[in-house]
Amino acid sequence: MMATASYSSGGAAESAAEERAKTEAVFTSIGDGAIATDEFGKITRINPAALKILGFKEKDVVGEWFPNIIVTLDDAGAPVSLIDRPITRAFLTGQTVSEKTYYRTKNGARLPVAVTVSPIIYNERPIGAIEVFRDVTVEYEIDRMKSEFISLASHQLRTPLSAIKTYTHMLMDGYMGDITPEQRRSLSTIIGASNRMNELISTLLNITRIESGSISVQPRMLSLKKLAEEAMKDLDHAATSRDITLTLAHSTSDCMVRTDSLIAKEIISNLASNAIKYTPDGGSVTLKLTNRAHSVVLGVQDTGLGIPKAAHAQIFTKFFRAPNVVKLETSGTGLGLYLVKGLADRLGGKVWFTSEEHKGSTFYISLPKDSNKIAANAAGLVVRKS
């Protein structure tokens, strides 16, 4: 009996030591940087990959408070406040936090990194955290080159496209002689297609600007009601040609906001044109403005196809199109809402929606009444001088 007991306790100690050895081997051998902290954020372990990526020596780091040694920087190169750092959020929420950010290396360089911080929870409270990160400099460079290529290609496509449009309009207007009704129909198909191509080029250019952080924002005081009316006017033909009633619900005020008119209009146009596109002939699309204390909310409601529940979480993802619209062979790229979300972020606004399949959807955009400060403070943002 004794022998068995001593044998089994020896076995437990051995297996715990074995587990520790395995963990140690994993920690030191993984190619990504790994840092372990205790419950107060003091660094207890750092692996060779982390030391190599950041340029530190183990003795500089172990025993130090994590935020003191590993400085996180934002897009503009300024230190991220303690509360916004991934490690703080992981401790506060008890959840794993993953994000791309920048670290300052020992020699002061700004290094792009993809970080995942997992709190170690024991007895329902965090007793430490493990941070794993990798250097994403090459990925950033590839992304930058990709954006540069799209931007260049889009600009180059614009010139021939404007020649196509100009000559088609001249043909339509009879500058090259009389045309038959059949020829007129063909020409208007060409104009429609080149307009769509133009929109696609603008979307691509806007996306590259957003992704590179170089989109310029020029906030000025404007009426969101007037902007919504302008956007509706541009879409009037698309709606009436399909017997869709496009209206602005009665709102009491002009809904003044300080924001960028071009960007705000792009957002409204995208939401309203989606509502028209995904509403069957004879339906209705209603825009509604609501004045709140610090923001104005615009709702774009339609009586259309709606979005299947399973697709809700991905709606703002790049290139995503819900299966119900794909099945109907509607045209689209899945870039519009990704762009809307990026543009709304730049204005300090929010976008969300409610939707039921076969019944319709309402997309909302809320813009702060004064996005000036928010826009100017947003990372990497260029504020155009009025």
Ligand code: ADP
């Ligand atoms: P696109 O319209 O070019 O496909 P978007 O990014 O604008 O791309 O929209 C993404 C997807 O969201 C659409 O393909 C569609 O599945 C869904 N969607 C957007 N707006 C609506 C709407 N008003 N009604 C139903 N589905 C919508």
